[in-house]
Amino acid sequence: MDIGRILFHLLFTAFFVVANVVFVRAILYRLGLIFNGRPAFFNEDAKKNLNIGFRLKSFLINVILQKKNFREPVRGIMHAFVFYGFIVYTIHTTSQMIAGVFGYAMEDPYQFALPNFLFGETANHLYEQTVNYVSILVLTGLGFFAWRRWIQKAKGLDVHSPASAIVISMIATLMVTTLLGNGAKTVAATYYTHAGFIDGAIGSLWESIGVANSSADIVFQIMWWGHIITVFSFMLYVPTSKHAHLIFAPFNYFLATDTPKGQLSKLNLDDENAVWGSNRVEDFPWPNLLDGMSCIECGRCQVECPANRTGKVLNPKAIIVELKHQMLEKMPEVASARAGKTPEEAAEAVAALDTGVINSHEGLSEEALWGCTTCYACVEACPVGNNQVNAIIEMRRHLVLAESKMSPELQKAFTNMENNSNPWGVGAHTRADWADGLNVKVLSEAEDKNVDVLYWVGCAGAFDERNKKISRDFVKIMQKADVNFGILGTEEGCSGDSARRGGNEYLYQTLAQTNVDTINGYGIKKIVTACPHCYNTIKNEYPQFGGNFEVIHHSEYINQLSKDGKIDVKVADDAKTGKYTYHDSCYIGRYNNNYDNPRDVVKKVSGGKIEEAVDHHSKGLCCGAGGAQYWMEEHVDESNPESMRVNSKRTGQLLDTGATTIATACPFCITMITDGVKAAEKIDSVKVKDIAELVAENID
Template identity: 40%
Template sequence: MRLSWLIVFAVLLVAAVIAFTKALRKKISFIMLGAKEDRFDQVGKRIGNFVNNILLQGKMVKEPYGVVHFFIFWGFIFICLAEIPFMFEGVFPKYAIPFLSTNPYFYLIKDILAGLVFLGLIIGLIRRWIIRPARLYRTLEAALVVIFIMLVIITEWMGNGAKLALAPNTAAYALDPIYKMFANMLSGMNEADLLTFRDVVWWVHVGILLIFLVYIPNSKHLHLLAAPFNAYFSSLKPIGGQMNPMDLEDEEATEFGVSRIENFTWKQLLDTFACGECGRCMDNCPASISGKPLNPKELMSHTLKRHLIEKGSVMLKYGLKSTGEEFSEEIAKIAEANYKDAEILEKKLIGDVIPEDVIWSCTTCMSCQVQCPVSNEHVNKLIDMRRYLVTMEGNCSPELQTTFRNVENNSNPWGVGWAKREDWASDLDVKRMNEVENVDGIEYLYWVGCAGSFDARAKKVSIAVAKILKAAGVNFAILGTEEKCCGDFIRRAGNEYLYQSLVTENVEILNRYKVKKIITACPHCLNTLLNEYPAFGGEYEVIHHTQLINQLINNGKLKLNKDVQLETQKIVYHDSCYLGRYQQEYKAPRELFGKVPGVQLIEMDGNHDKSFCCGAGGSRMWMEEHLGERINNMRAEQALAKKPEAIGANCPYCITMLEDGLKEKMADEELIRVVDPSELIVQLI
């Protein structure tokens, strides 16, 4: 009889493995349609990312339910290990696998974890179907995997419980309370019925397991296999320096940016299959929360993945590697034979698949990417599509077109004459680099930035910082009229050509003056100079003004007069995206506020890496906000909910956006201030 079992089992197993392998190979073929990208360097760091984000569930456990998922993850691994002896002994009952079949401690640990998994799945069902958070979709697909895992656990318990009832002295199960519970439940059955029950349960278990095996690569639960690889291949670059390079001098390039799904890199396509649809990205996306059409979860797990599968299937069918102009004749032939396939191939990624409003809604705040537990990289996909729209089609909003022209003509987005860039420092006796005889004696270049040079509100911070540096004896200078826009918003708006021209000019100037260290009051400038300029020959040590000022005070180089009586203030603090999530700097600004007598610093509900964006990043500062609620108004309202006397910020964009939001929300009241810590510190020197 066992020979027939073996034959049937072998046939079913081989069929399931073939189906699994075929589906998996097809998904891998879709991924390999993407452009080349080197993600095979620094093996040690990549293994570290894998251990932290997969084995230790580092990002997952940052939320309460993530702890449940941790036990589900490890319990599932032990359940899979227990499948080996369970399946083997069903076919070969007289044999045992060393350790796995005989060790009572293995089964005890396994069933403690299996019990936790079962409990976790129940909690998950309650959470998804009863509590019903918006980020968790209630679909049959979502329910099936829970049902499958529960049935695998229950049938294994029942099968081994029957075996224990047949042989009560089985040493391997001596410590297992769950097997004993099921054995007691079955103790009233006679031996023949127990044998039949055991065998039926075993076959049911096998059927469920093999169906589950085939189901995984054909469902969203492919992320069980894709996520570990995604974590391993995650970017090792700083968050602010992960943008894919664009070689504008490539004579063989037919287009720049991404206009077709296969133009994304293989890693960007792997992201779509790694997504577990947990919804943390959409829960923390300011565009999604404010009612914009961008939903990073939908974009990743549904829109892009479905389009990849649909188009990839047709491309593989006809052996196409691309659907660019060079393949137009092949597509025309396909249209003659099968117009539906041709329609799929000709479907436009931008417009037909992803509306332009989705692409332009992103503020590049990086909250989606920071919160993602499987290391997906959302933002660069949107920027790559912006690059195509702007570079290839000249397609962007009228406001951005005006801003681009302002930068082209006057090197700043406001369009103010470049000759006025240093006017903010006219009364400060600040050195200009072109006036310094020995540039080697300059410790820091103060990169003022466009906002700090031209915006009336931001100039107050520039002046405060300069006065503090002078009081601390820091030897610094500015570029003055030689400084140009760093290009942050230009690159994120997709205008790579203008960005690279600015970078080339700025790097040439900075290197001519042998600049090594830069201080800036703008986190956007900081990120661009620190993380993006190195690719263009600009290697600098860049520090934010709050970091340097905090160091100067802590090192005793800047003495504060604590006898100065400032107005007692309850300040609610806003973390800027580009200093917080991008640079992981949360400590320095808070410590600075804490050094001011009379300041009581309080936190917003969304703080540190879950801070809510002001709405200005990713070129949105220069664009009208027509869809949904204004993001800056929402952030201002969140601040006002804490009943503060002032709002603390560290970025000129944030200060502008928050002040505008306060004007909207406090139209009939006396406005509270938005203050940079340097504006308080300067009063103490």
Template identity: 75%
Template sequence: MAISQIAFHVIFTALFIVANVVFVRAILYRLNLVFNARKAHGTENFLEHKNWEFRIKSFVLNVILQKKNFKEPLRGIMHAFVFYGFVTYLLHTTSQFISGVFGYALDDPYKFTLVGSVFGETANHYYEAALQVVSILVLVGLGFFAWRRWIQKAKGLDVHSPASAIVIGMISLLMLSTLLGEGARAVGAEYANPFHDAAPIAAGIGAVWEAIGIEYSSADLVFQIMWWTHILSVFAFMLYVPTSKHAHLIFAPFNYFLQSDTPKGALSKLNLEDETAVWGVTRTEDFPWPNLLDGLSCIECGRCQVQCPANRTGKVLNPKAIIVELKHALMDKMPEVVSIRETNPEGAADAVAALDTSVIGKYEGLSEEALWGCTTCYACVEACPVGNNQVNAIMEMRRHLVLVESSFPAELQGAFVNMENNSNPWGVAAHSRADWAEGLGVKTMAEDSNVDVLYWVGCAGAFDDRNKRIAQSFVKIMQKADVKFGILGTEEGCSGDSARRGGNEYLYQTLAQSNVDTMNGYNVKKVVTACPHCYNTIKNEYPQFGGNFEVVHHSEFINELAKDGKIEVGVAEDANAGKYTYHDSCYIGRYNDNYENPRDLVKKVSGGKLAEPVDHHSKGLCCGAGGAQMWMEEHGERVNFKRSNQLLDTGATTIATACPFCITMITDGVKQEGKIEEVKVKDIAELVAENLK
């Protein structure tokens, strides 16, 4: 072997080893920090087959097929160009690594190719030709993202982002070096073979090289320069990416594969009887590890920020900042925690406790004002392309503020006291819970428990005058369909949704366990409710307390009655003259994927016509009342006013809702615009009851 060949082999192999060692160590270092945090709810049975099946499906859909990215079609396509470009390049770059390590690259970089060695030289020529097309598509994608960030200056993106410039520059260099190198190979006789026509891009670039004076004799030098440019760019990319926000390339796949198959609408259950349990979180090491993995996975694309109703109305909450600040906390605080645990295992607990690892109020994005601005609408989680869950992290910190520091908005104190004393947030006497049903012939479970379905009325249906009419309309529908149902009456308590989302896990568990015991005492099998918040908590969270019921939202229940022919819904008299629109409830939509049942009912009443607001279905804008916001004061622009204006902009004369909180908030918004006389706001149960044949 010639001296130059030996030198080449040694230099390349050294660079290869260093780049890979640094790359792997950076990844393992960060994963070690993450997994030194608290175990997460839902990951205890990691090896169960059903969890593996769920995780594999999550990985395939969202990593391989890019499902979440395509929720924004144009951006999804452009990201697919870049992502699938990387996938396509894997064989090409691996071939280059092998050629370099074994010294082939000095004489002929194409002496060895993975595609050629497995499928033959013909297949390799076509692969390389396809790679050139892919390179162009990657450059198109990069150009699009550069335009969005620095020209369009899209909301949610940091226009002063050197990391983005570095990565876009690196990837562009990877693509250009390949294209220019292939063009150099096409100069002169190199491509005078049957595959010349299969590589028109390289042939075209080769023609440009020839036009500027590069001849066949010097084209090989150009190719070698481009080859080294490409491979050194790959090594630089490996060194830089794990330490940057573009580490999402590595950690987002972990994020999707390690997801739990617990329901979207279920928060974790605290063990309140365990003296060592963590009651909410402010210390970095106490966060469940998925919250910290979210930080590493975040690409800072701002999709969550753009969709957040609080952020859209000028509040300080920024869900992107929540996740980014958790990443900063991970890298700032956890190294010392891990070091103590590894060097002094026996005294680690006391030593770690002495550290200042708290995050609330210590990082700009994690202020108490920001945490209390969340409506828990799940829009941020739905929008995130890398599988982050901002809501869970916020709820962990809210629990700490309430249970440990007793620090929460003063107005929330009244709701907590009312739920504790009267089992409803309004504070109305509990003995009047069944008064709404007087004269309707509705029996309680105590009077007759031999029923097919329990109607869970909820606090709004029982105590709020506007929502009492909805409960009465729903009863009318069930009686028309001869449904055998009962209510709990005064035995029904608050479902506890506002307590749990308000951070008061202790109060929530008291309410939930009482309700579960009552329903189990009557051997309840099926529950129907008109409140999405009650629906979500009974369906997805009561199983944590032994409450395993079939739970149906009234939109689905009524729609099934209509489909089965048990009721017949006519077209409303004003259907021809008016226009109907529908407001999506977050807790039956994003949380439970129930979008079409309520729409089906509205279409029956409207004669098939439905005008969608600008934000609808999975992008529907929250009414602003979720996450216990119903009981708190909102400052600045009100979310419900913004949403009401979107609905009014459709020109609708009837706005349909399917949630007691939503109907209250949207009605207030329509009143604010002075249109309450000309625009009706009604629950779907009212619309159906008014138009029963």
């Protein structure tokens, strides 16, 4: 046997064994840390959680087809070049692995190619040419990402990132060694001579500098080894770097649960051992920890975050990245403390450890956690399936339930919800006063309690003076359409959205269960509401408490009434001289994918035209009220030129459209945008109206 092939085999085998053992151990080690977190599924229906069909679809759409990456088309295309380049290279690298492992038994392992072995020389030639072109595309993608990071210095990216430089260099080396090696193959007599455009051109360059025949064979072998050593180096480095997203992001998408985007996890408050929120690293549900390992630190979440865009300390990327670092630093101690102990002994041993994460880093500060509007822009933007909002809510729950830490304003809102079932603290007995004189059926007072639809008014629609008008106008629309509807009146309570997203899960569950019992008591199956927060809560979260209803937002309901011919909406008198724009509510838009219904309604009034703001649809900028922010004071740093109120920034975008009417479909949005228009001193020239008001004013 040729001594050269024996040495080839021994050297390759050593690399192969070391790289694969380290690679697998690194992955298993990190998965072990992740699953030392709290067990979690976001839905109690085990069958739904184990929906393999849903998970395969999630994996196919988001990993294989790269759907979320294409939210940013140029970056998506460039990432696709790199991603699909890796897939194409799978056969190429597999060929090298087979040649290395079995090289001692081959006449010339350098010539082994899997396509040639399986399908013949023609197929192999086609594959080799595909690899050449793909290599150019991968290098193009790498060049683009290097330009964005180090020349453009795009927001959200760390320009001082040695990890990115290492990985870009490694991938570039894989491409370059392949191209140069394939070019040398066209020159060497021992290999095929069917050159394509790219390898032929590279071969000509080799020949122009004096490389020919036997020397080209040596060049190819050098490139072959350069490529395979880089592959093994990549395997050693990637699992321990931020580029571990290559491994963990697919896990993230495959382990996703088939639950609504707008549903938070339900704490078991009856379990005396239940963890009320998360601060200690081991108390976080494992999906939050998996998010950390999946994060590529691309900064898309940071760029889209309304708090970060307006100069606040909140950075969703920092939340996830620092949570990962805390896990890697502290979870090994937890795993060690639990090893070989009974559950009781393990709990006692872990309790003695310092594993708290809140305030362990500025990215995890209380100020950052309370800056979140829960608008879901970060989650929508994340290309690897992370849910930053869930992690933030977990920590808010700990602050509120375990430490009673919250702002005085939020504490007051909680107290008002507890005492009067509304955040304003207005007497609960006045909840139906807005409907005086409208002849609205109140179920508790009516002899005939049968209705086709329950109108859920919501706290804003019942107690806020500005929004009472919207409630009355929506009633007029339903009466015009001859809808058989009713309200709960004083039996309606706060839906609890602000309580839950403000971290007070205990208060939320009390409110939610009371409302569910009341609605079920009347046998109601269909609910319509003008409040996106109530809509999302009742539709997506009340099923956790036995409340399974058909819930419709008033934008959809009004649009359907119009389509069915039950109301005739005319074009407004100012449609020819004025312009209309629409502000997307996060809780009917990003949370529930309702973008077209409110726009269809506005177009009926505006004559079919809408001026879109720079951020709209799934990229719409939050008004600043969500996540219980409506009840908290928003702090502006006067020394920071980027610092401003979120509603001011959003209102500025809407005013920039030149619109004379700003349409909304949320009681909190209308308040925030109206305040923004007043601050801009445009209130005399720009109207802010709910879609129900626009329709009520223009019903024929």
